[in-house]
Amino acid sequence: MARTKVAVSLKYGTRVVLPFTAADEVQRLKDEVTAKIQADMETQKLTDRLSGKQKLLDLGLTQAEVDAVTG
Numbered sequence: 001m002a003r004t005k006v007a008v009s010l011k012y013g014t015r016v017v018l019p020f021t022a023a024d025e026v027q028r029l030k031d032e033v034t035a036k037i038q039a040d041m042e043t044q045k046l047t048d049r050l051s052g053k054q055k056l057l058d059l060g061l062t063q064a065e066v067d068a069v070t071g
Contacts, residue, residue, distance in 0.1 A: 003020030049070075056066045 003025075004017050005020050005024060007016045007018055008014070009016070053066050053070060056069065057063065061069070
């Protein structure tokens with residue numbers, strides 16, 4: 001079954017089913033990769049933050065001191 005996309009005319013409210021082109025597939029893949037990279041970056045940022053806080057606790061700082069330093 002061929003992939004399709006739906007285009008809607010804002011002026012007339014009509015709905016047209018169009019074929020899903022190679023360019024559409026390329027854009028979908030780009031969007032998918034970009035979303036994955038952003039999610040990975042957010043995960044790494046959170047992991048680094050938690051690791052840094054744990055290292056401060058391991059150095060002997062109290063949780064209150066760690067919170068004061070890291071915000």
